[in-house]
Every structure is written in structure tokens, then in C-alpha cells.
Amino acid sequence: MDALSEDLELLPATRRALRHRVAVAQREGRSPSLVAAVVRGGEVVWEGSRTCVEGHGPDGNVQYRIGSITKTFTAVLVLRLRDEGLLDLSDPLGKHLPGTGADEVTIAQLLAHTSGLAAETPGEWWERSSAALRPELTDVLGEEPFKHVPGTRFHYSNPGYTLLGSLVEALRGKPWEEVLRAEVLEPLGLRRTSGLPQAPHAGGWAVHPWADVMMPEPSEDLGLMAAAGQLWSTTEDLASFARLLMLGDDRVLSAGSVREMRTSVAPPEPGSADLGYGLGLQLADQGGRRLAGHGGSLPGFVAGLWFSEADDVAAVVLANCTSGLPASTVAADLVAIVSEAEPRIPEPWRPFREDDQVPLELCGPWYWGTSAQVLRLNQDGSLELSPVGATGRPARFRAEPDGTWTGLTGYYAGETLRAVRREDGSVSHLDLASFVFTREPYDPATPVPGGADPQGWRGIG
The missing domain is CATH 3.40.710.10 (DD-peptidase/beta-lactamase superfamily)
Known part of the structure; x- marks a missing residue:
């Protein structure tokens, strides 16, 4: 040996x-x-x-x-x-x-x-x-x-x-x-x-x-x-x-x-x-x-x-x-x-390089309806979708040359994640297999199917 x-x-x-x-x-x-x-x-x-x-x-x-x-x-x-x-x-x-x-x-x-x-x-x-x-x-x-x-x-x-x-x-x-x-x-x-x-x-x-x-x-x-x-x-x-x-x-x-x-x-x-x-x-x-x-x-x-x-x-x-x-x-x-x-010793954490393209605008919390999700960018360039609560559909996504992301695991395997942008280039929402992910639950400024009640969120009268 x-x-x-x-x-x-x-x-x-x-x-x-x-x-x-x-x-x-x-x-x-x-x-x-x-x-x-x-x-x-x-x-x-x-x-x-x-x-x-x-x-x-x-x-x-x-x-x-x-x-x-x-x-x-x-x-x-x-x-x-x-x-x-x-x-x-x-x-x-x-x-x-x-x-x-x-x-x-x-x-x-x-x-x-x-x-x-x-x-x-x-x-x-x-x-x-x-x-x-x-x-x-x-x-x-x-x-x-x-x-x-x-x-x-x-x-x-x-x-x-x-x-x-x-x-x-x-x-x-x-x-x-x-x-x-x-x-x-x-x-x-x-x-x-x-x-x-x-x-x-x-x-x-x-x-x-x-x-x-x-x-x-x-x-x-x-x-x-x-x-x-x-x-x-x-x-x-x-x-x-x-x-x-x-x-x-x-x-x-x-x-x-x-x-x-x-x-x-x-x-x-x-x-x-x-x-x-x-x-x-x-x-x-x-x-x-x-x-x-x-x-x-x-x-x-x-x-x-x-x-x-x-x-x-x-x-x-x-x-x-x-x-x-x-x-x-x-x-x-x-x-x-x-x-x-003898558990595997992990590789040391390292940040991205200065010249890497890091899509920070996609990272952080998103909402599918009222379900809170988090998108995290991994060191290998993939995106990881994780539920905040007990329920949700975790998945990993691979970046594509056209700016979209392809699901690799779980329910969204093979599905396309796409950032939909406003006229000024900022991200309005995410489209994932027809689901709309927004920065706020049922954000009225985004095309959530069925729309949002005009009176907004409220308690019991």
C-alpha cells in the first residue's frame, strides 16, 4: 500500500x-x-x-x-x-x-x-x-x-x-x-x-x-x-x-x-x-x-x-x-x-472570489403563499431551497447559461426556476414550475394567481 x-x-x-x-x-x-x-x-x-x-x-x-x-x-x-x-x-x-x-x-x-x-x-x-x-x-x-x-x-x-x-x-x-x-x-x-x-x-x-x-x-x-x-x-x-x-x-x-x-x-x-x-x-x-x-x-x-x-x-x-x-x-x-x-474532516469554509458572479438578489427568504422558504447560494454555485417551518419542498438547483436554474433533487427535479424582473432590472418574484415565490406573503405588487385581497392582512373584527 x-x-x-x-x-x-x-x-x-x-x-x-x-x-x-x-x-x-x-x-x-x-x-x-x-x-x-x-x-x-x-x-x-x-x-x-x-x-x-x-x-x-x-x-x-x-x-x-x-x-x-x-x-x-x-x-x-x-x-x-x-x-x-x-x-x-x-x-x-x-x-x-x-x-x-x-x-x-x-x-x-x-x-x-x-x-x-x-x-x-x-x-x-x-x-x-x-x-x-x-x-x-x-x-x-x-x-x-x-x-x-x-x-x-x-x-x-x-x-x-x-x-x-x-x-x-x-x-x-x-x-x-x-x-x-x-x-x-x-x-x-x-x-x-x-x-x-x-x-x-x-x-x-x-x-x-x-x-x-x-x-x-x-x-x-x-x-x-x-x-x-x-x-x-x-x-x-x-x-x-x-x-x-x-x-x-x-x-x-x-x-x-x-x-x-x-x-x-x-x-x-x-x-x-x-x-x-x-x-x-x-x-x-x-x-x-x-x-x-x-x-x-x-x-x-x-x-x-x-x-x-x-x-x-x-x-x-x-x-x-x-x-x-x-x-x-x-x-x-x-x-x-x-x-x-473517524468522521470526514470537512473542507475549510471559503468565501467566493472577488471576480465571481454572486446572485445575492436571489438569496434569503421567499414565500410561496404563506409558506416561508429560504434560498441559499452554495460554494459550488448551486442554489439550495429549504423550508423555514416543518413543511415544504427542499431542492437543489443548478445554474444554466441563460440565467435560469434547473432543479436537481426532490419535487422540483428537472423543473425550471426563473427570476422575473421589473423594467428596472430588479427581481419582482420567482417562477418555479408555475408557482410564484414573493418577498412578502401574497405580495400584491406581484402577479400571484388569484391576486391578494385589497383590504390586505387583518385580524378578527
Whole structure:
């Protein structure tokens, strides 16, 4: 591990707590081995492992199969296509990949598991059987691919991500894994992430539920299902991938696009996406801490990658057992251990520079009817709308070149905030999604819908 700055190094008590959590997980989960890593400040600040083999243990360079964390890699590829203008997330799949039997499902619905497609493929358990049984997409979807009306609910779908992998291939004209390597793995330096295992790698094991004995699991090439769960990786590589998901990297995907990935677009599903599901990312609440990431499993392996953007902490856990060890839970626990024991030291407060354009005329109290609100300008140039009382609709807004502001969060996400000016250039009121915000409640000098009573405010006669 590279030398770390004083602010990044973990305290001995924190390191011991991490080591203890990993040790308990490996023992109680009865996994032949487990390897974990924690990222803070963009650096790996802790690595740990446990194994049942004396004198030997995995490290951050040993490959494990990561199962459905593969879906997040696939989502990154799709967002890249969107950012290049090759597709729109609202496009029906059939516009780019016709004839699948799911032509009307949108790309966004596939990414967020709201397509209504079945959770699994028809026929044999696809994760433990030959890809030769599914040579065509029709074999992946079956004769009755839909279980729900598209767009009506969250329903996790492995075939849905198979379609996204085929979409990538159709628009790039190359195999999914080749595109992934050229556009994500190589730019990020993920040399130990691959479709097939590369030594050193762990073997997958099934552990008997009622006796301490094991049996090797078969390792199948998933064929068309690869985009849903094929990849092998390491904690070192996944730590770098976590940095991308938290911060963005213009070589692969911008900060704005990864922020979009971790924004909920599907309703919550307890146990799978507690706060909903984004575009290839699960979202969860951990005692008030917002987490984003993904879990994964295939016969012989379990995996978890979770991060807290607010705390700037990510954790990866990989183990080689079919079940019994909750890798996602353990990864989330590692995030909590560091975040709670060593809270992030905030950046120092700094004022705007003298040459910055600061729209002070928008800041301060405003009223929507009788509801008091406050607009505050943040250091990053965004506007924050907050209710003064117990009720209201908080939101954050991004400045646009034409002087308007676009909502980024909450009820006003995507809506336009516009300052309406008088003839002398001063601000009369704000227009937000047809709502008029005034400096005084129901200001009679502004065009409040319905107007204000000419007698004004008064008490009981």
C-alpha cells in the first residue's frame, strides 16, 4: 500500500474494528476465504483477509467472481452511449435492438429494473448450466418474458441486463467484454478484471449447511448472460471502480453521469434496494447514512461493494462460498465503522472570489403563499431551497447559461426556476414550475394567481 497522508491513515482502534468484523464474517459465514478493502479519500486505506488455510491468505490481487456487480459495469457502458448521443434513456429498446420481444421497453426501465421482465431465464438454473442452452436472446427471454406491466414496479431482472449487453454490442459493433475492456477497464487501470478467471484466483465452493464440509462449484461461462454477472475481479480493481462511482472520471464517465446513476429512479424494494434503485446501482439507508453500490453472487461466490458519498468511504468484500456470508452487509458495516469512528474532516469554509458572479438578489427568504422558504447560494454555485417551518419542498438547483436554474433533487427535479424582473432590472418574484415565490406573503405588487385581497392582512373584527 502506498504511503498515506496523516488524514487518510486509520487509527489503530479503527483498523482492529475492521479486522474483527471481517474475522467474524468469515467464521460465522463459514467461507473458505474472504478479502476486503476500504477506500477513503480516493485511496485504499485498509486491506484485510481471512482464510481457513494455514499460512496462506488472499490479497487485493486475487480474483473472485463478482456476480451482479457486473451489472454496474454494464450500466456505465450504457451511460457512455447516452453521453455520446448514440441513444436516449427514454428510447424504446427496439429503436436500437429490434426483434427481441421487448421492443417497447425503454433503456431506462432496463437499467432500473422496472421493465417488467422476468427475474430469471426460462429453463435450467442459468448460473449453473451451460451457455449453450441459451444461444439466442429468445432463449434468454422465453415465450412469456413479462411478469409485470413495464414501468409499474421494481422487479429485478437478469435477462434485462442481458438485453443491455446486447444493446452495447449492437451500437459498438464489438463484443460486450471487448467494449468494456477498451472503454472502462483499461482507462481505469483495472488489469485484474476479466470475463474468465486469471491466476491467481479463488475457487468457488459450496459449504454444506449442516456440516463443515465443502464441495467445489462449477464455473460456467454465461454466454449471452455475461453482461448480467460474468466478471471476475479483485478488491484493488473494485476499489478503483468505487472511486469512479463516487467521483466520476472524464476518461470514462463524468461526475454528473455517475451522480445520475446513484439517483433513485425506481421505487424501494426492501432487501434489494431500500431507497430504490438507480441506473445500475442499489441504494440503501444505513441508520440515516445513504449508501449506493451493488451486491453480487454466483455459485461459489458472494460479493459486495458499497460507498457513502457524504462520508467519502467505500468498502469491497469478496468471498468464495455460495451462501451464508452476507457480503453486502459486511461491506456496508465496514463503511459504517470508518465513517463513525473517524468522521470526514470537512473542507475549510471559503468565501467566493472577488471576480465571481454572486446572485445575492436571489438569496434569503421567499414565500410561496404563506409558506416561508429560504434560498441559499452554495460554494459550488448551486442554489439550495429549504423550508423555514416543518413543511415544504427542499431542492437543489443548478445554474444554466441563460440565467435560469434547473432543479436537481426532490419535487422540483428537472423543473425550471426563473427570476422575473421589473423594467428596472430588479427581481419582482420567482417562477418555479408555475408557482410564484414573493418577498412578502401574497405580495400584491406581484402577479400571484388569484391576486391578494385589497383590504390586505387583518385580524378578527
